[in-house]
Amino acid sequence: MSPAEALIALTRLTDANERRASWRQAVAALGQSVRVTGPPPLDGIAPERLVLAVRHALEQGLADDLDWIAPSSAVVALYELTIALPAGAERRDLGRRVFSRLYEGTASTFAAVAARMALGSGKPLEAATMRARVGLVLDLPVGTSVDADALAYSLVARRELAERWVVRPSVGALPARRLAAKLLEHAAREAVQRAQLGDTLPRDLLAGEIVRPVRKQLLDDREPLVWRHAAVARGLLASVDPRLQEQIELSLDENLSPTEWRRAAVSLVASMAGNPSAATKACNRLLNSAVTKRDPGIFATMVWGLPRVVEVEPDAAEELLDRLSATRRPDVAEAVAMLLSDLVHGTFGQRAATLLRAILASKLDTETPALRGITHRALMILDRDRDHEDRLEERVRQALVAYETTGARAAHELATEAMGRAHATMERIAALSAHDEETLPELVEHLSDVDMAVLERSRLSDLLLLGRRPGDADASVAELEQLQDRLGDWLLDAEQASLSAPWTRTGSVANSRRLRALLHLVDVETTKSEAEATSSRVRARLRRAMQVLLERLAAGPDASVHRILCATLARTFDAAVREGVAEPADVLLLVAAHLTDRQSVATISEASTHLEVQGTVAAYAAFVDVQGFAMPDSLAEGSYDTGSLRREDAADVARRVLRLSRGLAAGGTHRAEALRMAVLRLGRGLEAVAAARGMMDLVSDSASEQSALSDLETAADSLRQLASSVLRRVLDAEPDESIVVSTDVAALSSLVERAVSAGVPPNPRQVSMAIAELTAELPEPIARAASAVLTRLDGLPIEAASDVQAIPLERRRAALPDWLLPRRTIGAFYVVRALGSGGGSSVFVARRLEERHDPNAEAFALKVPQYDPTTARSLSEQEFMQLFREEATALLALPPHENLARFVTFDLAARPKPILVMELIRGSALDRLIRSQSLTTERAFRYLDGILAGLSAMHEAGVGHLDVKPSNVILRDGDMPVLVDFGLSGRQLRPGCGTVEYCAPEVLGVEPEDHVPTPWAADVYSFAAMAFEVLTADLLFDGADEMAMATLHVAHDGWPEKLAALARAPGLGDLGVVLAACLRHDPRNRADVARLRPALASVGQNLAGRPWPLGAGEATDKSA
Template identity: 65%
Template sequence: MRARINPATALLAVGRLTDPQDRAASFRQAIAALGQNMRVTGPPPLDGIDPQSLTRACQVALEAKLFEDLDWIAPGPATVALYELMMALPTGAERRELGRKVLTRLYEGTAGTFAAVATRMALGSGKALEPATMRARVSLVIDVPIGSDVDGDALALTLATRRELAERWMVRPSFAALPARRMAARILERAAREAVMRSQQGDPLPGELLGGEIVRPVRRRLLADREPLVWRHAAISRGLLASVDQSLREQIDLALDPALSPTEWRRAAVSLVATLAADPNGGLKACQRLLRSEILRKDPGIAATMVWGLGPAIETEPDAAEQLLDLLAASRRPDVAEAVAQLFAELGPTRFGGRAADMLRSVLASKLDSDPPALRAITERTLASLDRERGDGGLAESLRRAMVAFETRGARAAHDHATEAETEARAALERLLELDAHDPQALPEALALLADLDAGALESNRLADLLLLGRRPGDADASLPGMERAFDALGRWLLDAEEREIAAAWSRLGSLGNQRRLRALLHLVDTETAHGETDEASTRLRERIRRALDVLVRRVAAGPDASVHRIVCATLARACDAAVREGVAEPSDVFLLVAERLGDRHSIVTLGEASTNEDVETVLGAYASFLDPGGAAESQAESTHDTETAHLADHAGFATAARRVLRLSVGLAAGGSHRAEALRGTVLRLARSLEAVVAARGLSDIVEQSSGSSAIEEIEHALDSLRMLLSGARRRVLEQEPDAAEVIADVAPLSLLLERAVSASVPPNAEQLAAAREELLRELPTPLTLAVAGVLSRVAELPAVAPADVVAIPLGRRRAELPDWLLPRRTLGAFYVVRPLGAGGVSSVFVARRLEERHDAKAESFALKVPQFDPTTARSLSEQEFMQLFRDEAGALLSLPQHENLARFVTFDMAARPKPILVMELIRGVGLDRLVRSRSLTVERAFSYLDGILAGLEAMHSVGVGHLDVKPSNVILRDGDTPVLVDFGLSGRKLRPGCGTLEYCSPEVIGIVAEGHAPSPLAADVYAFACMAFEVLTGKPLFDAADETAILSLHLAHDGWPDKLVSLGKMTDLADVSVVLAACLRRDARARPDISDVRKALGQAGRKLVRASWPLGRTPRAEPASARP
């Protein structure tokens, strides 16, 4: 037995030998030894050799030009030897020179040469495989035809099992476009072949790695892929590994449960066929049982699917594979014939499947006479493939020749064939573009051309990869301008045809053509994207995606025939995936655009199933669940309201609708972008506000603002935000501009109608309610508007104020959001924020406890205020000036005396972070505004409350401080008896922008001031008090209008006697109180009485009305005619 040559010994001798012939012989011996193992079967052959001696030997060989003459050895072993030698050298000129030689040989070499060296590269850092030209070669090596001599299995195993490489070659591609997903699945299949082979040789580790945490999720994802071009390879991988992993075999058996669906059966059937490669007898028997089972009767198409799994068995167990193919062909089904034809297209030169081909040819030949011309063209194409005609076979045959050239002659020859294939593809496309897609006479030719282009350029990336073989080493540009322009032209032709289908009448022939076009369009939108840096290519791609989205959404909305419904939905789903992948749209945009036009749950479910993007699948799944009213019951526990009362009152449908919206919000955060979170938050706020409407006992509960804004205002704000998001999605994704001639309806907002109804204690007008609701819901997705409209219809049934016998539901249960500037620890200075209390003017108010008592529910609570620099204030003040005013006004509050009608001042901390704070006593009790709305006042109590309020203002004015926001909601009845003025966030010694509430604002607050006069905050309080007193005494606001401009006009249109007060003054017994209020309402602040005079005069007027009934000013009922004399 000859001893194994040590390449190190022979190579080091090159540096010592002086005789040229001896040196050349030793060099040849070393190179032959280094290249004799194309597979990696041991440690690096030059590992541990002295680097200096190795470098010296290489220097001598380079000087003697020994590396220039390697024709005496096959190119593959020569390249492997050069790579091994280069990797053993230290960094330097010799390593760089050998690296250039290796790279040149790799770029010009055959597929086998590349596979051997690429495996070694992958066992290193793998970075050398990242350039586009190298990735193209990896893809071609992994995608070689069945029966090829190229060994890419070891490379695939390395790419799949090394964590850093698996992330780049498996994990990320499994979420990407069709070529990348198909590549990942092919790597998985090839890696499984290698793992099974090594397991049979006694090495179980590769099989364990392919079942580990890195690969298992990828296989599961690819197996669930909706594209057969992808999942078939993942299914083969599972079948191969079932011989070394019993759990996978059990998984296959479980998936063949007759109770499951064709989705599980077909994937399991392909896996079952793949088991023949490792267990021919057992696998064949299992396949025979499947073909005799009830599954075949339920899904006859499973026989054609099983053909897809034969590839590995053809290479390792051809006899068992042929037996199974004969069984499948015995079904004599056309779809089996087509699947076998596709299989033959992937086979190398072999006579495998001859008997099956003969059987299937007779089946197809008998159909030719009865088939219409379009079907006949497809049948003839299948017959040609079954005959293995290798002549002028179109684009597919040109690509086959290119692959053979790459395997046998090298990259340059393969690129030449690929160039010819590209020319053929361009000619086929040009002819296709000349044909009318809906012309029955042109349909046979059109379908044949389209099938050729689809199989050759869209179903796989083989043509693009072969064209990249012509690029120079180091060329990072992966763009193929010719193919990108061809894709754009093909896309226009397909989308034009699809747009015409929207209004086309159905026919059997037209349906067949539509199916084939949709299949090609699906592959086109799911194919690899533009790689170039040019704006032109990127623009074309984005325009194609935008148009595909628009056309396909309209197509699904039009209700396509059942024969094409599923593939239309699948194509739309892939267009959505492409839009997200290319940055044309976000998942939230996909939801908005789909929801705007589609409301059929079956279509949405199909879209979600067909999507390969997890974020798109998530939002579509959430929308499908929303469209299922029966699925909302399970979410009842998520509600933040105790809706038991609503259910007892037979309002379960309202609660269900609110919960459906809430559940929808949970699935809309996919993508995690700004717009996604904005959409989720908007729908969440809408759901919570709808819950508040469901739980409301009366309209007063809906317009209550204890949490900063009322439930109905939250609904209005949420729907406005939703409309804005939808408009933005249309503009950005579809480039649709809003209608410039949009008419703004003159309709009062729903919130204003309800506030008026509560103030007047009368139900809102039904017609106005309907108009307001219609305006509120305009231009929003119909399914969502139906849910919202259903809940809002309840407001027509609610009383203005809840009856006393209705079970109370605490309004505080509607959780108000904390501001985003408040840190999670919820501390401000020495206080802990418990919850929001309200917001308005230029401050926000919170319920707070001292920090050390934050967990003690019985501890004293405080009203904590922080300044809020809003856009209105920014019109006239800088933020620094605003903060200085806050500091000045807070200092003024320190001078307030202790008084039972004023909330107690606790502390002021300008240094608190993140914002300064003003802390006051928290008054617990009912607000005066709610008491007015409840219609439960008496005249005596009304005057008593007004006197207390005046007493508090008198105490404030005595130190020169005005409240500046006097209104009923800023008066709390302590213990239900003592009125206490609260909310001193605007209080101070000077008027400032933004102070007050519009309905109670004096002219000087609005900006109407006599020249040379410095307005006083005290006079502004007098004016505001008069407005409030009128409301407390009559139950109606003194100034009320449809919008802010109208209210401003009302304030400026009088000089003490607004219309409502004039009407009140005409009643003899109310003249005195009217005169007092009129004096307080003078336009010139200098003409108004001070607060002490007002208190005295109002007290005198009130004593004359102690026997009057509340509210004052009611028109007495007319006596019946029969009672008159």
């Protein structure tokens, strides 16, 4: 009779004994369905008939009588009934019974039901308390009778469950990664068992696209607590998968490294479980090979592959254990002690334990104090006749065994006692000095006990969660978090004290153990509590750990702890990224700011388990590794070897910077992209310098296009800003203020522009100082690379020699705004490239759409309104766009004039934005001539007269420019000044228009009463501010920020301090009077263009022979 038939019979049977017998038959049959052997046992039964049968069983008390069958089978049967029932009272009743027995039951009960749950949706297993139980059944002692293999296979083999249980966890914190690896290990054993019965699909699934990448990820993990289980999984599968067997053999090649050897050795040992004869011979060959001679540590790691072999081939396992123990190595003794402490059966390994006890006892008196504590602990474990309850790890183990043998309640009680013991051990640790050699043995022993019992495995945390009610979603354990807080503070205090502690061999061993505990602590950092206070403590601990470890590593630690120190820092970075304390880009900036040696950076990359952190730091390690070129001894003093870097070598350095930018693509966040773009722009600028045949190659032909050096300077500023902000944001630390970038040093781009304009090479000392300023506060390897390339500028000719060939550079398009679609069309025009922006608009070089592919076609300056933050202070976006429409007509009404750019057309219906099209003026901008100091006084006055002529034409047409400044004046053919409009010119004055260094008080909102200011008076004010700069090479209004400059504009009435000082210089009084007349506070009192132009021309005739800039060294003291 089938289970369905036996259940349906309950409703028609009248005899109580027959009903009980039929019920038992149904329950016994349903309780056997942990593994799939056929269709679901209750499929096909009518739901209403099933409901009647279950209701009858509940009413007759049959469901309360389940003591006659194994608890696991009883719960599986109830679960089968529950999932077969439709929603209703009967289903809820049985569901409560299932979860009650599940939460109170033993590990075997849970494993059986969980395996059946995993064959369904698996969602009930997602709760924190259920995940804890999954972890416990997979972590039971070696030789347990609980079968967790079917559960593990179900969680791994299905894509949706594998994603939640192994794929995402494989790059998570230590407990998650270890659980994922244990799942692979148990799933592999299930697959091997099925393959031996002729079902090879499970084997193929574990070698397929879902699991294979995860196994590789976990196998490559730098944490032995993780990769050993992935290696065991590979070894188990190798007995039924020749490809994996070949992979193991190839990984033992003598030309590889210990990393591959040790993982392969563990896999080889584990393969004995499925193929004992061949694997034993292979292990014996390995023991006598050159590989073990080059890396004797393999002997200890081979012990890690034995647990699964002990369970199925104990004789072969003991034979190998004896051979490993015969090496008489202390690390083998410690590994064997750990294995034997986790065995269910106490008879295995007796010979090995006896031999190793004797070896360790003989070394006890000769060991250093720190090693003595470790040796004493291993001796205690190997002595099986002793009571080990003093060991915290043993108490946790007893609680785990109680979960298997007694149930969850007893296990939780023992775990709570173990937690109390852990706090007592922590009290003892806190009372001991981290650097007192007399107490180091006790300290190391206690610390190792806490590390192994609390941090290395999640056993204690999972056991404490057994006391939670069903449905409790909180995965945090307050008592455990308190212990971690205290331990973290103690470890970081000890590590910080190590910076000043004298080095000793004993202290170095103890330090290594402390760092190992700290590594495990930060690797389990996962904010499980929803309480903000707990999350803040975790984040604060990670910040402090990063700061302390970076300082320690930067100070140059002893070689004996260097690797573990790097690994601990790497795991701290991983945890910081997981917890949202930092981003991968932040990690790179922190590493770059503190570390300069390639070995440390590379080791951090290798030890990281977070893919984005690993990739980013690896890119930087590769960059640091190749920076071996000669560098200046002192950039500030200019003591470098001129021409020390050949042109080809400089190009290679620039390409390395570009490669670094490509390696920084991890994360895709705002800061990550900003960092990548800064390094990319830096690399492009250096590439241009490296390829330059003369300084003329580095000066832009376009007035508004940024030169390569200017772009490089902008990139350096961005990089400096990112590096400075990360210290405050991530470490809560202030950046080093000892390096101050001097504002008195001319920018490198200005020096080169001045040299090209004057035809005279720049002063080497000035170049040196400019390079030092540009690279100040940049990460040292990046600064070294930039400086090495930039030193080419000293000795670079102004113009390239005819016999020097150009290095071809990749052609790049200038960046375009996000709103411009890929087809690059606006209205009837095609955008070629960006030209500039400012004052409420963006300007592009454009061609007519039908001529877009003709390089000889006429080009235009296409202006698009740009609603920026400054405009937003005074206008809404709708008001701004309306102004653009109103003023476009006025601009088209301007008459042709040689000092004005010709307006072509405007299109208010153009999409995505309205446009105004102007003549494209080619030439240098006036601000560039000022920066390069390429003017003469006569030329300066001539340019100013031409600008006034253009303004006069505009004002006569009733239109104001509203953004008069040097960068808006282009010298057509290098001689004719032409006003170009990057602002929003028009007939009305609007608050916020213009540029703050040149804008009139009324533009800032300070207007006279009963007067409506006009654009023309504002233009005159701006012209006077610009004229002062053109004639003196100095800003008339200059402040620390916009508010300071605005204050300067409204605080005078025609005579700002700098103008007054200029007027006191001999022969410059008349000039001061003319400019002061244009700067009056009340716009009604200012001169107009008609009066200003002849007055300025008259002054210019008298001053034409004076050296430029005017007033240099002539102005009297301001206090005079």
